[in-house]
Amino acid sequence: MKALMSGNEAIARGAYEYGVTFASAYPGTPSTEITEEFSKYDGVYAEWSPNEKVALEVSIGAAIAGAKAMAVMKHVGVNVAADPLFTVSYTGTNGGLVIITADDPSLHSSQNEQDNRNYARFAKIPMIEPADSQEAKDYIKLAFQISETFDTPVFLRSTTRVSHSKSVVDLEEPVPRKDTTSIQHNRDKYVMVPAKARLRRIEVEKRMEKLKEYAETFPENRIELNDADVGIITAGMCYNYAKDAFPNYSYLKLGMVNPLPVKMIREFASKVKKLYVVEELDPFIEDQVRALGIDVVGKAIFPYTNEFDPGVIEASMTGTSAGAPLELPLTIPMRPPNLCPGCPHRGLFYVLGRTKAFVSGDIGCYTLSFMKPLEGIDSCVCMGASIGMAHGMSKALGEKGKGKIIGVIGDSTFIHSGITSLLNTVYNRSDVVIVICDNRTTAMTGMQDHPATGSTLQKQKTKELDFAALGKALGIDSVHVVNPLNLEAMKAVVKEELSQDGPSLVISQAPCALLRSRQIDEIIPLAVDPHICTGCKVCLRLGCPAISWKRFEDLGDLKVEKKTKKQDGIAVIDASLCNGCTVCSQVCNFGSIKEVQ
Amino acid sequence: MYNTTQSVLLAGVGGQGILRASDILSLVLMEAGFDAKKSEVHGMAQRGGCVTSHVRYGTKVYSPIAKKHDINILVSFEKIETLRYLDYLKPTGKVIVNEIEIYPPSVNLGEAQYPSDIIDIVKNHVQEVKVLNATEMALKAGNPRTANIVLLGALSSFMTDINDDCWERVLRKSFTVKVVKANLDAFELGRNL
Numbered sequence: 001m002k003a004l005m006s007g008n009e010a011i012a013r014g015a016y017e018y019g020v021t022f023a024s025a026y027p028g029t030p031s032t033e034i035t036e037e038f039s040k041y042d043g044v045y046a047e048w049s050p051n052e053k054v055a056l057e058v059s060i061g062a063a064i065a066g067a068k069a070m071a072v073m074k075h076v077g078v079n080v081a082a083d084p085l086f087t088v089s090y091t092g093t094n095g096g097l098v099i100i101t102a103d104d105p106s107l108h109s110s111q112n113e114q115d116n117r118n119y120a121r122f123a124k125i126p127m128i129e130p131a132d133s134q135e136a137k138d139y140i141k142l143a144f145q146i147s148e149t150f151d152t153p154v155f156l157r158s159t160t161r162v163s164h165s166k167s168v169v170d171l172e173e174p175v176p177r178k179d180t181t182s183i184q185h186n187r188d189k190y191v192m193v194p195a196k197a198r199l200r201r202i203e204v205e206k207r208m209e210k211l212k213e214y215a216e217t218f219p220e221n222r223i224e225l226n227d228a229d230v231g232i233i234t235a236g237m238c239y240n241y242a243k244d245a246f247p248n249y250s251y252l253k254l255g256m257v258n259p260l261p262v263k264m265i266r267e268f269a270s271k272v273k274k275l276y277v278v279e280e281l282d283p284f285i286e287d288q289v290r291a292l293g294i295d296v297v298g299k300a301i302f303p304y305t306n307e308f309d310p311g312v313i314e315a316s317m318t319g320t321s322a323g324a325p326l327e328l329p330l331t332i333p334m335r336p337p338n339l340c341p342g343c344p345h346r347g348l349f350y351v352l353g354r355t356k357a358f359v360s361g362d363i364g365c366y367t368l369s370f371m372k373p374l375e376g377i378d379s380c381v382c383m384g385a386s387i388g389m390a391h392g393m394s395k396a397l398g399e400k401g402k403g404k405i406i407g408v409i410g411d412s413t414f415i416h417s418g419i420t421s422l423l424n425t426v427y428n429r430s431d432v433v434i435v436i437c438d439n440r441t442t443a444m445t446g447m448q449d450h451p452a453t454g455s456t457l458q459k460q461k462t463k464e465l466d467f468a469a470l471g472k473a474l475g476i477d478s479v480h481v482v483n484p485l486n487l488e489a490m491k492a493v494v495k496e497e498l499s500q501d502g503p504s505l506v507i508s509q510a511p512c513a514l515l516r517s518r519q520i521d522e523i524i525p526l527a528v529d530p531h532i533c534t535g536c537k538v539c540l541r542l543g544c545p546a547i548s549w550k551r552f553e554d555l556g557d558l559k560v561e562k563k564t565k566k567q568d569g570i571a572v573i574d575a576s577l578c579n580g581c582t583v584c585s586q587v588c589n590f591g592s593i594k595e596v597q
Numbered sequence: 598m599y600n601t602t603q604s605v606l607l608a609g610v611g612g613q614g615i616l617r618a619s620d621i622l623s624l625v626l627m628e629a630g631f632d633a634k635k636s637e638v639h640g641m642a643q644r645g646g647c648v649t650s651h652v653r654y655g656t657k658v659y660s661p662i663a664k665k666h667d668i669n670i671l672v673s674f675e676k677i678e679t680l681r682y683l684d685y686l687k688p689t690g691k692v693i694v695n696e697i698e699i700y701p702p703s704v705n706l707g708e709a710q711y712p713s714d715i716i717d718i719v720k721n722h723v724q725e726v727k728v729l730n731a732t733e734m735a736l737k738a739g740n741p742r743t744a745n746i747v748l749l750g751a752l753s754s755f756m757t758d759i760n761d762d763c764w765e766r767v768l769r770k771s772f773t774v775k776v777v778k779a780n781l782d783a784f785e786l787g788r789n790l
Contacts (some may be wrong), residue, residue, distance in 0.1 A: 004623050005635070108638045132634070132661075165636035165661035166623060242661035244602070291664075312662025326684045328718060332677060333709040335610065335701040337646035373706060540706050545645050548700050549707040 005169045007136040007162040007277045010101065012037035013135035016044065016142055017174045020096070021066040024058040026416060027445040028074030028111035030163040031102035035072045036448075039457050043136045045402065048448055048457045049084065051416040052077035056084050057558035058100065063097035064190060065571075066181040068144055072571055075103040075116045080118070080120070080417065081361045090200040091190050092151035092207075095180060095276050096144040099125075102158045105307035107279045109160075109444075110227075111363065111382060112303065113279035120155050120258035124204050126211050127155035127258040128220070129236040133167040139304045140254065149215075149378045150207055157257070159280070161237045161307060170350035200549065212259045213442075220255025223268050233296075235267065235283060237307075242278045244310040246317070257321075260288055269294045276317065292326025339368050341546040342517075342579020344510035345437055348408075348484035349376030350542055350583070351491050352435075357404045358393060362411035362418075365512075366437045373541045377408060383416025384409070387425065387434055391503075394430040401431070402455050403498040410560035411451040412518065415465065426475040426504035427560075433497045436467055439512040444563065470507040478504035485510050487586045513579050524595045525578035526585055530560045532592035539584040546577035547584060604653040604663035604754065608682045610673025610699045611648050614697035614745030621749060621771050626654040628763040633719075636661035647678060672752050674731075674745070676715045683722055691725040693751045696746065697732050727751055727790065730775060734786045743783035750787020758787050 005013065011034045011053035015023070024045040025035035038130040039046035049055035052073040062069035073081060085099070103118070104110040120127035124145055130139040136158065143154040160238045188196055188416040214502050215221060227248045234242050235254040243251070252268040256261070269289075277286040277298040286298030301316045302308070315321060339346050349369040352359050353376050361367055361377030362385060369376030379389060390407030397405070409418045414436050425432055440547060454464035480493045483555050489509065497504040510516075517523060525546075528539075539547050551569040552560065560570060571585070575596060609615050614732045623625050626633040637650040646712050668686050672693045673679035679694050681783065686692065686730050689745070694716065703709040712718075731747040738747070753764055764784065 004620070004627055014657040160638060160663065161636060165634055165639060167658070167661065168627060168632060182763070220605070240659040240661070243663075247659075293653075309662050309664050310660045311667075314664065326722065328680060330712050330718070332680050333701040333703045333708075333711070335645075335647045335678075335681075337611070338702055339646065352720075372702070537707065543702060543706070545702070545705070548705040 001171045001246070003169050003171055004166050005133045005137075006033065006166045007130065007133050007158055007163055007379060008033035009037050009154070009157070010133040010136040010169050011140050011171070012041070013170065013171065013401070014140035015070060017070070017137070017143040017172050018173045018178055020070060020144065021177065022062045022069035022409045023044060023047075023072060024055040024060065024062075024065045024069070024076060025072035026050070026052045026055050027442050028077050028102070028162040028443055030104060030158070030386045031072050031074045031077070031100065031250075032445045032448065033163070035457070039594065046457055050451060052081040052140050053083060057079040059097060060084060060088050060093070062523070063093040063095040065183065066095040068096035068180070070098045070100060072100045073102070074108060074110065075114055076112060077101075078116055078119055080383065085119070086123045087192050087197075088153050089125050090192055090197055090204055092203070093147055093153055094151070094184065096147040097139065097153045098147060098156055099153055100156045100158065102160070102163050104502060107161070111380065115284060116155075116157060117257055117284045118282065124208055125153050125155050125258070126150070126256065127157055128249050128256045129157045129254070130162060130240045131236050131253075132162065132165070133169045135255070136162060137169055146214075150211060152207055152211075155258075157236070158570055159237055159307070181255060186554045192503055201539040204290070212262065215256050215261040215265050218261065221261050221264055223264065224253065224255050225271060227269060229273045229276045232278050233268065233275065233289065234278040235285065238278045238280060241308050241310045241313050245314040247268070254354050257285065260285065262292060265289055265292065265294070268319060269296075273324040276312055276451045278302065278308070279473050282467070285450065290596070336371060336459070337368055337544065338371070338545055339365060340513045340579070341544055342513035342581040344439055344484045344581070346374070346544060347368060347487055347583045348435065348490060348508045348541055349374045349439060349582070350493055350587070351484075351487060352376055352406060354407070354491075355494060357406045360386045360390035360405070360407045362395065362413050362414050365457060366408060366436070368411060371543070373543045383413055387418050387421035389423045390432045390434065391428065393507070394432045395428070401552075403431070405431070406433045406435060408437055410443075411436055411438040411440065411452055411453040412448075414467070419470070420475075422505070423474045430503055432503050433494065433503055436505070436507045438467060438507050438509040439515070440509075440514055441512050443512045443514065443556045447512070472496075476503055476505045478502070479506070479507070480508045481509050483510050484508040485581050485583055487583065488496075513581070517579060521581045522524060523578075525573065525580055526573040526582065526593050527573050527596045529573050529592045529594065530558060532571050532590055533570040534563040534590055534592070535569055535571070536589070537571070538589065539571050542584055542587065544578070545583060546574045548572050548574065571577040599714050601729050602653050602658050603669045604668045604673065605652045605672065606663065607650045607652070607672045607674065608667045608678045609648055609695075610678065611645050613674045614742065615646070615648045615674055617651055618745040618749050621767055622752070624767045624771070625763050626652070627668055629759050630768055631655060632658045634658045634661035640697055647681065649682065652734060662785055672748055674748060674775060677712065678700070678775045679719050680715060683719065686723065686745050689707050690723065691727075691755050692719055693727045693729070693748060693755070694719060696728050697733040698757035718740045729787065729790055731787065735783055737787055740779035740783070743780050746783040746786035750784040751790055753788050754790070773774070
């Protein structure tokens with residue numbers, strides 16, 4: 001049967017068909033749907049772990065117990081998981097262990113554009129890279145076969161365009177499940193103390209030698225000889241872009257990018273006149289080809305940054321421009337992503353913005369508050385960085401920083417990597433105010449559960465982490481739970497805590513607007529009374545997508561009296577967008593915003 | 598069947614049902630016997646930002662995204678988004694515009710103005726332009742959430758290579774009993790425009 005599937009759905013399907021029964025992951029674009037889709041199949045266990053390091057450790061445990069397990073994460077998640085990653089390369093896996101890294105060239109939804117092929121070389125782990133959904137489904141099976149044959153963890157690398165493109169896939173029946181698990185004691189292999197790890201280190205090199213031989217016969221490394229004037233070595237989605245632009249050239253299409261098939265590369269190079277490597281981001285293949293003494297063209301003409309498309313490859317190889325931009329008689333206003341109407345973060349960041357403090361930010365929807373008009377955060381580096389950075393800043397500034405440093409972090413992000421740094425603010429005594437933006441879900445990646453939601457990925461009821469009790473247990477004396485949609489209450493707590501010594505914790509708690517609209521039956525939108533609105537524009541400073549500015553001349557039949565000499569329009573609320581959060585009615589000094597009766 | 602890959606670009610604002618529409622379009626193309634690929638970006642970009650979906654079809658499709666100046670049909674779910682992607686269009690390309698305005702933040706803040714002459718500009722650059730108000734037509738079909746299907750209906754009238762039955766079969770499979778009629782009606786309204 002044929003189906004239209006995204007790369008992520010196809011990876012999940014392939015794992016299911018191959019008999020994989022175990023997945024652990026932390027959500028992160030563009031990887032999230034792999035685990036979500038996998039979790040829906042019969043007879044599998046799948047979990048959201050608190051972060052990628054835990055997710056990998058969980059899958060390592062499952063694999064050592066004999067299961068076929070996969071740990072799924074976005075590219076920067078591998079940084080978090082890097083500690084167990086480098087050593088599981090030494091221990092090997094017993095069962096099957098595949099680590100899926102979904103990279104994000106062009107930073108569509110990420111803080112950096114790192115090329116995780118480098119991890120494969122660095123950690124001496126084989127890596128395969130599918131180019132479309134059919135390959136995604138086939139390659140996850142190959143990844144497990146390699147893992148099981150060579151007793152090694154295996155990387156499957158996707159990129160945003162593979163993960164989030166849909167193409168036609170042939171569905172197959174799943175193989176019958178076998179229970180392969182048991183407890184096996186093998187301390188020589190799994191206790192990585194120096195004496196044992198030194199011996200395993202040698203095994204890693206032996207394994208890489210075997211894998212180099214295997215790469216030469218790996219069925220998904222293939223030479224397509226055509227026009228011999230130009231040969232292109234490429235892998236993953238770039239193969240499709242290049243084939244689209246130059247269908248008649250010769251190709252060495254690499255399914256495995258670590259280790260590379262050296263003999264095959266030499267053979268291909270000898271058969272074509274001019275050799276190119278087409279790869280996004282780093283010259284990962286190019287550098288290795290050149291190290292073989294082969295003359296090759298790569299980053300000399302292709303960009304280092306951003307994802308490619310057929311036009312980029314065509315322009316680079318023919319030396320033409322990718323097409324002149326259209327000359328339009330106007331500038332098109334930008335449309336950046338924005339906090340949703342009714343988003344509880346809006347109330348919080350409106351209050352924080354007024355404090356003039358440095359707000360050390362983190363990764364989640366609330367990162368979007370950095371933009372005008374809220375300009376609510378001043379930094380964002382990685383998951384969990386907000387608290388550590390706020391602490392460091394407070395320590396470095398001493399008296400000068402008192403009452404001026406706030407750290408904000410989402411609920412899921414706090415659980416991911418904020419707990420230890422919150423403990424640090426207590427242990428090393430800084431004067432920061434830490435705010436957990438607790439919207440009861442992992443919102444940015446599409447509403448995933450986490451340890452404080454009371455529900456697991458597979459919808460089992462579970463214990464619900466209590467942030468306030470945790471804060472107290474870590475030694476924070478001053479802990480508040482405040483609804484950010486109540487501006488006065490939030491203002492009072494933030495003001496009080498900024499004036500106090502020692503770290504304090506504010507849990508800014510209200511459900512994500514998208515959750516709320518699912519939970520409640522009827523949303524009562526608000527409206528601006530045009531005859532009361534003075535056109536002061538205070539409500540516009542919230543940056544709510546439901547509130548817009550209408551000039552008097554654009555009001556049509558509506559006749560409105562000027563309240564001040566300067567007034568040239570009124571605020572208008574789009575009832576179809578309004579979520580009824582009431583924050584705008586709280587900032588209006590004239591009582592012009594009310595619920596629609 | 599085509600020797601070259603055909604491309605449709607759907608563009609608009611997060612929440613307008615663009616991804617659903619491009620899913621349906623891709624399934625219709627599969628149903629019609631084509632190889633089909635589609636691509637879009639999820640995640641952060643979806644929070645009220647621009648959303649685009651490339652859909653490509655032919656005998657064999659390699660890239661799921663088209664290069665600039667290679668789109669056969671641009672379906673714009675919002676007026677100003679038409680201009681943002683106009684340079685993806687082939688010189689012979691066609692455009693469908695939903696003439697609704699969703700203000701970007703800078704317009705809401707009063708810092709920028711929403712241009713008033715967008716349709717004229719589009720018509721200056723493109724020979725074949727179809728303008729409709731899909732939101733109003735969706736209301737006529739009985740469900741305001743079917744505006745994306747109205748636009749698919751309009752698109753179908755440009756895609757003469759696709760049999761009517763393919764559209765209907767896929768539309769029937771794509772919706773629950775409760776909303777299928779509204780969606781079929783919405784499709785017809787767009788198609789017969």
